[in-house]
Amino acid sequence: MPDKPSVAVLPFTNMSGDPEQEFVSDGIVEDVITALSRYPSLFVIARNSSFTYKGRTVDVRQAGRELGVRYVLEGSVRKAGNRIRVTAQLIEAETSNHVWAERYDRDLADIFAVQDELTEALTTALAPAIADAELRRAMRKPPGSLDAWAAYQRGLWHLSKATADDDPRAAEFFRQAIDHDPNFAGGYSALALYQLQAAAIYQTLELAEAQRSAEGLARRAVALDGADAEARSCLGWALHSRGEAEGALAEIERALAMSPNLAIAHGHRGATLIFAGRPKEGITALEKCIRLDPRDPYLAVRLLHIACGLYFCGEYEASLEASKRLLRSYPDFPMIYRWFAAALGQLGRTAGANEALELAVSHAPAAFDMYVRNRVPWFRPEDHAHLVEGLRKAGWKG
Numbered sequence: 001m002p003d004k005p006s007v008a009v010l011p012f013t014n015m016s017g018d019p020e021q022e023f024v025s026d027g028i029v030e031d032v033i034t035a036l037s038r039y040p041s042l043f044v045i046a047r048n049s050s051f052t053y054k055g056r057t058v059d060v061r062q063a064g065r066e067l068g069v070r071y072v073l074e075g076s077v078r079k080a081g082n083r084i085r086v087t088a089q090l091i092e093a094e095t096s097n098h099v100w101a102e103r104y105d106r107d108l109a110d111i112f113a114v115q116d117e118l119t120e121a122l123t124t125a126l127a128p129a130i131a132d133a134e135l136r137r138a139m140r141k142p143p144g145s146l147d148a149w150a151a152y153q154r155g156l157w158h159l160s161k162a163t164a165d166d167d168p169r170a171a172e173f174f175r176q177a178i179d180h181d182p183n184f185a186g187g188y189s190a191l192a193l194y195q196l197q198a199a200a201i202y203q204t205l206e207l208a209e210a211q212r213s214a215e216g217l218a219r220r221a222v223a224l225d226g227a228d229a230e231a232r233s234c235l236g237w238a239l240h241s242r243g244e245a246e247g248a249l250a251e252i253e254r255a256l257a258m259s260p261n262l263a264i265a266h267g268h269r270g271a272t273l274i275f276a277g278r279p280k281e282g283i284t285a286l287e288k289c290i291r292l293d294p295r296d297p298y299l300a301v302r303l304l305h306i307a308c309g310l311y312f313c314g315e316y317e318a319s320l321e322a323s324k325r326l327l328r329s330y331p332d333f334p335m336i337y338r339w340f341a342a343a344l345g346q347l348g349r350t351a352g353a354n355e356a357l358e359l360a361v362s363h364a365p366a367a368f369d370m371y372v373r374n375r376v377p378w379f380r381p382e383d384h385a386h387l388v389e390g391l392r393k394a395g396w397k398g
Contacts, residue, residue: 064093243377263293334364342390353394
Protein backbone atom coordinates (compact mmCIF):
# COMPACT_ATOMS: atom_id res chain seq x y z
CA MET A 1 0.00 0.00 0.00
CA PRO A 2 1.24 3.55 -0.69
CA ASP A 3 1.81 5.69 2.40
CA LYS A 4 -0.82 8.21 1.35
CA PRO A 5 -4.48 7.31 0.79
CA SER A 6 -4.99 5.28 -2.36
CA VAL A 7 -8.17 4.96 -4.40
CA ALA A 8 -9.37 3.07 -7.45
CA VAL A 9 -12.37 4.30 -9.43
CA LEU A 10 -14.01 1.24 -10.94
CA PRO A 11 -16.09 1.43 -14.13
CA PHE A 12 -19.63 2.56 -13.36
CA THR A 13 -22.39 0.16 -14.33
CA ASN A 14 -24.57 1.25 -17.24
CA MET A 15 -28.09 0.55 -15.95
CA SER A 16 -29.92 2.02 -18.94
CA GLY A 17 -29.80 -1.14 -21.06
CA ASP A 18 -28.67 0.98 -23.98
CA PRO A 19 -25.11 0.16 -25.14
CA GLU A 20 -24.85 3.62 -26.67
CA GLN A 21 -25.01 5.09 -23.18
CA GLU A 22 -21.84 3.22 -22.24
CA PHE A 23 -19.75 6.23 -23.29
CA VAL A 24 -21.55 8.36 -20.68
CA SER A 25 -20.70 6.13 -17.72
CA ASP A 26 -17.15 5.52 -19.01
CA GLY A 27 -16.64 9.23 -19.63
CA ILE A 28 -17.67 10.15 -16.09
CA VAL A 29 -15.29 7.57 -14.61
CA GLU A 30 -12.39 8.68 -16.79
CA ASP A 31 -12.93 12.32 -15.85
CA VAL A 32 -13.17 11.50 -12.14
CA ILE A 33 -9.89 9.54 -12.32
CA THR A 34 -8.21 12.49 -14.04
CA ALA A 35 -9.60 15.00 -11.53
CA LEU A 36 -8.65 12.94 -8.47
CA SER A 37 -5.15 12.42 -9.89
CA ARG A 38 -4.58 16.15 -9.50
CA TYR A 39 -4.87 15.94 -5.71
CA PRO A 40 -1.31 15.66 -4.34
CA SER A 41 -2.53 13.87 -1.21
CA LEU A 42 -4.07 10.96 -3.18
CA PHE A 43 -2.61 7.95 -4.96
CA VAL A 44 -5.04 7.15 -7.80
CA ILE A 45 -4.96 3.98 -9.88
CA ALA A 46 -4.73 4.65 -13.61
CA ARG A 47 -7.68 4.11 -15.95
CA ASN A 48 -6.13 1.10 -17.71
CA SER A 49 -5.90 -0.86 -14.47
CA SER A 50 -9.34 0.21 -13.18
CA PHE A 51 -11.04 -0.71 -16.45
CA THR A 52 -9.85 -4.34 -16.29
CA TYR A 53 -12.86 -4.77 -13.97
CA LYS A 54 -15.33 -3.53 -16.57
CA GLY A 55 -18.27 -5.88 -17.08
CA ARG A 56 -17.30 -8.06 -14.12
CA THR A 57 -18.95 -8.65 -10.77
CA VAL A 58 -16.45 -7.13 -8.39
CA ASP A 59 -15.63 -8.10 -4.81
CA VAL A 60 -14.39 -4.84 -3.30
CA ARG A 61 -11.97 -6.50 -0.90
CA GLN A 62 -10.41 -8.50 -3.71
CA ALA A 63 -10.17 -5.44 -5.97
CA GLY A 64 -8.52 -3.50 -3.16
CA ARG A 65 -5.94 -6.26 -2.65
CA GLU A 66 -5.27 -6.70 -6.37
CA LEU A 67 -4.89 -2.97 -7.04
CA GLY A 68 -3.16 -2.17 -3.74
CA VAL A 69 -5.62 0.53 -2.68
CA ARG A 70 -7.34 1.49 0.53
CA TYR A 71 -10.53 2.87 -1.06
CA VAL A 72 -12.68 1.85 -4.01
CA LEU A 73 -15.25 4.06 -5.70
CA GLU A 74 -18.01 2.22 -7.54
CA GLY A 75 -21.25 3.45 -9.02
CA SER A 76 -23.92 3.25 -11.66
CA VAL A 77 -25.47 5.41 -14.36
CA ARG A 78 -29.14 5.14 -15.28
CA LYS A 79 -30.83 7.10 -18.10
CA ALA A 80 -34.58 7.49 -18.36
CA GLY A 81 -35.98 9.80 -21.03
CA ASN A 82 -34.12 13.07 -20.77
CA ARG A 83 -32.89 12.48 -17.21
CA ILE A 84 -29.75 10.82 -15.91
CA ARG A 85 -29.13 9.45 -12.42
CA VAL A 86 -25.63 8.72 -11.14
CA THR A 87 -25.07 6.92 -7.86
CA ALA A 88 -21.65 6.49 -6.28
CA GLN A 89 -20.29 4.76 -3.18
CA LEU A 90 -16.84 5.10 -1.65
CA ILE A 91 -15.86 1.92 0.20
CA GLU A 92 -12.93 1.09 2.46
CA ALA A 93 -11.63 -2.00 0.69
CA GLU A 94 -10.17 -3.82 3.69
CA THR A 95 -13.39 -3.70 5.74
CA SER A 96 -16.04 -3.20 3.02
CA ASN A 97 -17.36 -0.31 5.11
CA HIS A 98 -19.14 2.47 3.25
CA VAL A 99 -17.29 5.75 3.74
CA TRP A 100 -19.53 7.94 1.60
CA ALA A 101 -22.45 7.62 -0.83
CA GLU A 102 -24.42 10.08 -2.94
CA ARG A 103 -26.95 10.23 -5.76
CA TYR A 104 -27.03 12.86 -8.49
CA ASP A 105 -30.01 13.55 -10.79
CA ARG A 106 -29.53 15.78 -13.82
CA ASP A 107 -31.34 16.83 -17.03
CA LEU A 108 -29.57 15.74 -20.19
CA ALA A 109 -29.75 19.00 -22.11
CA ASP A 110 -26.04 18.89 -23.00
CA ILE A 111 -24.39 15.56 -22.23
CA PHE A 112 -20.87 16.99 -22.10
CA ALA A 113 -21.88 19.84 -19.79
CA VAL A 114 -23.68 17.32 -17.55
CA GLN A 115 -20.63 15.07 -17.58
CA ASP A 116 -18.42 17.98 -16.48
CA GLU A 117 -20.89 18.98 -13.78
CA LEU A 118 -21.13 15.44 -12.40
CA THR A 119 -17.35 15.06 -12.43
CA GLU A 120 -16.92 18.27 -10.43
CA ALA A 121 -19.65 17.27 -7.96
CA LEU A 122 -18.11 13.83 -7.41
CA THR A 123 -14.51 14.98 -6.97
CA THR A 124 -15.52 17.91 -4.78
CA ALA A 125 -17.28 15.48 -2.43
CA LEU A 126 -14.73 12.66 -2.59
CA ALA A 127 -11.53 14.43 -1.54
CA PRO A 128 -12.92 15.64 1.84
CA ALA A 129 -14.63 12.25 2.39
CA ILE A 130 -11.31 10.44 1.95
CA ALA A 131 -9.51 12.98 4.15
CA ASP A 132 -12.12 12.47 6.88
CA ALA A 133 -11.81 8.68 6.64
CA GLU A 134 -8.02 8.95 6.84
CA LEU A 135 -8.27 11.12 9.94
CA ARG A 136 -10.57 8.62 11.66
CA ARG A 137 -8.17 5.84 10.70
CA ALA A 138 -5.21 7.73 12.15
CA MET A 139 -7.09 8.52 15.36
CA ARG A 140 -7.70 4.79 15.94
CA LYS A 141 -3.96 4.09 16.05
CA PRO A 142 -1.99 4.23 19.32
CA PRO A 143 0.47 7.14 19.24
CA GLY A 144 3.44 4.78 19.41
CA SER A 145 2.47 2.99 16.19
CA LEU A 146 1.95 6.02 13.96
CA ASP A 147 3.67 6.09 10.59
CA ALA A 148 4.49 9.33 8.76
CA TRP A 149 1.07 9.70 7.16
CA ALA A 150 -0.86 8.92 10.36
CA ALA A 151 1.30 11.33 12.39
CA TYR A 152 0.62 14.00 9.77
CA GLN A 153 -3.13 13.35 10.05
CA ARG A 154 -2.97 13.58 13.87
CA GLY A 155 -1.19 16.90 13.51
CA LEU A 156 -3.90 18.23 11.20
CA TRP A 157 -6.54 17.16 13.73
CA HIS A 158 -4.88 19.20 16.50
CA LEU A 159 -4.38 22.15 14.16
CA SER A 160 -8.09 22.08 13.29
CA LYS A 161 -8.97 22.82 16.92
CA ALA A 162 -7.54 26.34 16.51
CA THR A 163 -6.44 26.70 20.13
CA ALA A 164 -3.15 27.77 21.69
CA ASP A 165 -2.88 24.36 23.43
CA ASP A 166 -3.51 22.22 20.35
CA ASP A 167 -1.11 24.07 18.05
CA PRO A 168 2.09 22.84 19.79
CA ARG A 169 0.70 19.28 19.80
CA ALA A 170 0.18 19.60 16.04
CA ALA A 171 3.83 20.62 15.64
CA GLU A 172 4.97 17.54 17.60
CA PHE A 173 3.11 15.24 15.22
CA PHE A 174 4.41 17.05 12.13
CA ARG A 175 7.99 16.64 13.41
CA GLN A 176 7.22 13.00 14.11
CA ALA A 177 6.06 12.60 10.51
CA ILE A 178 9.36 14.08 9.26
CA ASP A 179 11.35 11.79 11.59
CA HIS A 180 9.48 8.76 10.24
CA ASP A 181 10.02 9.81 6.62
CA PRO A 182 12.46 12.67 5.91
CA ASN A 183 11.35 12.60 2.25
CA PHE A 184 7.66 13.19 3.04
CA ALA A 185 6.98 16.69 1.69
CA GLY A 186 3.70 16.99 3.58
CA GLY A 187 5.43 16.96 6.96
CA TYR A 188 7.57 19.98 6.04
CA SER A 189 4.63 21.90 4.53
CA ALA A 190 2.42 21.29 7.54
CA LEU A 191 5.16 22.29 9.99
CA ALA A 192 5.69 25.49 8.00
CA LEU A 193 1.98 26.31 8.14
CA TYR A 194 1.95 25.63 11.90
CA GLN A 195 4.87 28.02 12.44
CA LEU A 196 3.19 30.82 10.51
CA GLN A 197 -0.09 30.25 12.38
CA ALA A 198 1.64 30.11 15.78
CA ALA A 199 3.44 33.41 15.11
CA ALA A 200 0.55 35.25 13.47
CA ILE A 201 -2.30 34.11 15.74
CA TYR A 202 -0.92 33.06 19.13
CA GLN A 203 2.47 34.85 19.15
CA THR A 204 4.07 31.69 20.59
CA LEU A 205 6.82 32.06 17.97
CA GLU A 206 8.68 35.23 17.04
CA LEU A 207 7.30 36.41 13.69
CA ALA A 208 10.51 37.13 11.78
CA GLU A 209 12.09 33.83 12.83
CA ALA A 210 8.90 31.91 12.02
CA GLN A 211 8.81 33.52 8.56
CA ARG A 212 12.40 32.50 7.83
CA SER A 213 11.92 28.97 9.14
CA ALA A 214 8.60 28.44 7.38
CA GLU A 215 9.99 29.59 4.04
CA GLY A 216 12.90 27.20 4.46
CA LEU A 217 10.58 24.30 5.27
CA ALA A 218 8.32 25.13 2.33
CA ARG A 219 11.29 25.29 -0.05
CA ARG A 220 12.44 21.92 1.32
CA ALA A 221 9.00 20.47 0.55
CA VAL A 222 9.11 21.84 -3.01
CA ALA A 223 12.65 20.49 -3.47
CA LEU A 224 11.47 17.03 -2.39
CA ASP A 225 8.51 17.09 -4.77
CA GLY A 226 8.25 19.95 -7.24
CA ALA A 227 4.93 18.52 -8.49
CA ASP A 228 3.34 18.67 -5.02
CA ALA A 229 0.73 21.41 -5.31
CA GLU A 230 0.32 21.63 -1.53
CA ALA A 231 4.05 22.35 -1.16
CA ARG A 232 3.85 25.07 -3.82
CA SER A 233 0.84 26.62 -2.12
CA CYS A 234 2.62 26.52 1.24
CA LEU A 235 5.61 28.31 -0.26
CA GLY A 236 3.21 30.95 -1.59
CA TRP A 237 1.76 31.40 1.90
CA ALA A 238 5.24 31.78 3.38
CA LEU A 239 6.03 34.48 0.82
CA HIS A 240 2.70 36.19 1.59
CA SER A 241 3.68 36.37 5.27
CA ARG A 242 6.76 38.36 4.27
CA GLY A 243 4.63 40.80 2.29
CA GLU A 244 5.70 39.43 -1.09
CA ALA A 245 2.21 39.27 -2.60
CA GLU A 246 3.31 39.01 -6.23
CA GLY A 247 5.64 36.06 -5.59
CA ALA A 248 3.06 34.44 -3.33
CA LEU A 249 0.35 34.58 -5.98
CA ALA A 250 2.74 33.18 -8.61
CA GLU A 251 3.45 30.10 -6.47
CA ILE A 252 -0.21 29.63 -5.55
CA GLU A 253 -1.29 29.92 -9.19
CA ARG A 254 1.28 27.23 -10.05
CA ALA A 255 -0.27 25.02 -7.38
CA LEU A 256 -3.76 25.57 -8.80
CA ALA A 257 -2.55 24.84 -12.33
CA MET A 258 -1.41 21.45 -11.04
CA SER A 259 -4.48 20.82 -8.87
CA PRO A 260 -7.43 23.11 -9.73
CA ASN A 261 -9.63 21.86 -6.88
CA LEU A 262 -7.00 22.02 -4.15
CA ALA A 263 -8.88 23.70 -1.31
CA ILE A 264 -5.87 24.93 0.65
CA ALA A 265 -4.48 26.70 -2.43
CA HIS A 266 -7.78 28.53 -2.93
CA GLY A 267 -7.63 29.52 0.75
CA HIS A 268 -4.09 30.87 0.43
CA ARG A 269 -4.99 32.66 -2.78
CA GLY A 270 -8.05 34.23 -1.16
CA ALA A 271 -6.18 35.64 1.82
CA THR A 272 -3.30 36.88 -0.34
CA LEU A 273 -5.73 38.72 -2.61
CA ILE A 274 -7.55 40.26 0.36
CA PHE A 275 -4.35 41.74 1.74
CA ALA A 276 -3.15 42.74 -1.73
CA GLY A 277 -6.04 45.18 -2.20
CA ARG A 278 -8.35 42.78 -4.07
CA PRO A 279 -10.78 41.76 -1.30
CA LYS A 280 -13.78 40.84 -3.48
CA GLU A 281 -11.72 38.37 -5.51
CA GLY A 282 -10.24 37.08 -2.27
CA ILE A 283 -13.62 36.43 -0.68
CA THR A 284 -14.72 34.46 -3.77
CA ALA A 285 -11.60 32.29 -3.55
CA LEU A 286 -12.13 31.69 0.18
CA GLU A 287 -15.74 30.70 -0.37
CA LYS A 288 -14.59 28.18 -2.98
CA CYS A 289 -12.03 26.85 -0.51
CA ILE A 290 -14.73 26.25 2.09
CA ARG A 291 -17.05 24.64 -0.47
CA LEU A 292 -14.28 22.28 -1.60
CA ASP A 293 -13.32 21.34 1.96
CA PRO A 294 -15.92 22.21 4.61
CA ARG A 295 -13.77 20.41 7.23
CA ASP A 296 -10.62 22.31 6.35
CA PRO A 297 -8.22 22.25 9.37
CA TYR A 298 -7.65 25.96 8.75
CA LEU A 299 -11.37 26.81 8.65
CA ALA A 300 -11.09 29.32 11.51
CA VAL A 301 -8.43 31.20 9.58
CA ARG A 302 -10.55 31.13 6.40
CA LEU A 303 -13.54 32.61 8.25
CA LEU A 304 -11.28 35.26 9.82
CA HIS A 305 -10.02 36.29 6.39
CA ILE A 306 -13.56 36.51 5.01
CA ALA A 307 -14.43 38.88 7.86
CA CYS A 308 -11.30 40.92 7.02
CA GLY A 309 -12.18 41.04 3.32
CA LEU A 310 -15.72 42.21 3.97
CA TYR A 311 -14.39 44.89 6.31
CA PHE A 312 -11.95 46.14 3.65
CA CYS A 313 -14.89 46.24 1.19
CA GLY A 314 -16.75 48.53 3.63
CA GLU A 315 -19.42 45.85 4.15
CA TYR A 316 -19.35 46.19 7.93
CA GLU A 317 -22.66 44.46 8.64
CA ALA A 318 -21.57 41.44 6.59
CA SER A 319 -18.19 41.47 8.34
CA LEU A 320 -20.01 41.28 11.69
CA GLU A 321 -22.01 38.28 10.50
CA ALA A 322 -18.83 36.54 9.32
CA SER A 323 -17.26 37.23 12.73
CA LYS A 324 -20.26 35.73 14.51
CA ARG A 325 -20.07 32.67 12.26
CA LEU A 326 -16.47 32.15 13.31
CA LEU A 327 -17.22 32.62 17.01
CA ARG A 328 -20.05 30.08 16.91
CA SER A 329 -17.59 27.36 15.87
CA TYR A 330 -14.43 28.69 17.53
CA PRO A 331 -15.41 30.70 20.64
CA ASP A 332 -11.81 30.79 21.90
CA PHE A 333 -10.26 32.03 18.67
CA PRO A 334 -8.61 35.32 19.70
CA MET A 335 -8.04 37.09 16.40
CA ILE A 336 -11.58 37.98 15.44
CA TYR A 337 -12.43 40.44 18.22
CA ARG A 338 -10.53 43.41 16.82
CA TRP A 339 -12.39 43.07 13.48
CA PHE A 340 -15.64 42.69 15.39
CA ALA A 341 -14.85 45.87 17.33
CA ALA A 342 -13.74 47.82 14.24
CA ALA A 343 -16.88 46.89 12.28
CA LEU A 344 -19.11 47.91 15.19
CA GLY A 345 -17.15 51.14 15.49
CA GLN A 346 -17.70 51.92 11.80
CA LEU A 347 -21.42 51.26 12.27
CA GLY A 348 -21.56 53.60 15.28
CA ARG A 349 -22.62 50.89 17.76
CA THR A 350 -20.52 52.23 20.59
CA ALA A 351 -21.57 49.98 23.46
CA GLY A 352 -20.96 46.72 21.62
CA ALA A 353 -17.80 48.11 20.06
CA ASN A 354 -16.34 48.99 23.49
CA GLU A 355 -17.02 45.47 24.77
CA ALA A 356 -15.46 43.84 21.68
CA LEU A 357 -12.45 46.14 21.94
CA GLU A 358 -11.88 45.07 25.56
CA LEU A 359 -12.02 41.41 24.46
CA ALA A 360 -9.57 42.10 21.62
CA VAL A 361 -7.03 43.54 24.05
CA SER A 362 -7.60 41.09 26.93
CA HIS A 363 -7.77 37.88 24.84
CA ALA A 364 -4.74 38.61 22.69
CA PRO A 365 -2.69 41.58 23.94
CA ALA A 366 0.43 40.55 22.00
CA ALA A 367 -1.60 40.23 18.79
CA PHE A 368 -3.14 43.66 19.38
CA ASP A 369 0.36 45.12 19.64
CA MET A 370 1.55 43.29 16.53
CA TYR A 371 -1.41 44.12 14.29
CA VAL A 372 -2.72 47.44 15.62
CA ARG A 373 0.03 49.34 17.41
CA ASN A 374 2.44 48.05 14.77
CA ARG A 375 1.87 46.74 11.25
CA VAL A 376 2.68 43.24 9.99
CA PRO A 377 4.45 42.90 6.61
CA TRP A 378 1.41 41.60 4.70
CA PHE A 379 -0.81 44.55 5.69
CA ARG A 380 -0.84 47.44 3.23
CA PRO A 381 -0.54 50.84 5.02
CA GLU A 382 -3.99 51.90 3.82
CA ASP A 383 -5.59 48.68 5.11
CA HIS A 384 -3.88 49.07 8.46
CA ALA A 385 -5.14 52.68 8.65
CA HIS A 386 -8.66 51.44 7.81
CA LEU A 387 -8.56 48.96 10.71
CA VAL A 388 -7.19 51.55 13.13
CA GLU A 389 -9.91 54.00 12.07
CA GLY A 390 -12.61 51.50 13.04
CA LEU A 391 -10.96 50.71 16.36
CA ARG A 392 -10.69 54.42 17.23
CA LYS A 393 -14.40 54.77 16.52
CA ALA A 394 -14.84 51.79 18.86
CA GLY A 395 -13.10 53.73 21.63
CA TRP A 396 -9.44 52.85 21.27
CA LYS A 397 -7.26 55.76 22.39
CA GLY A 398 -3.97 54.59 20.89
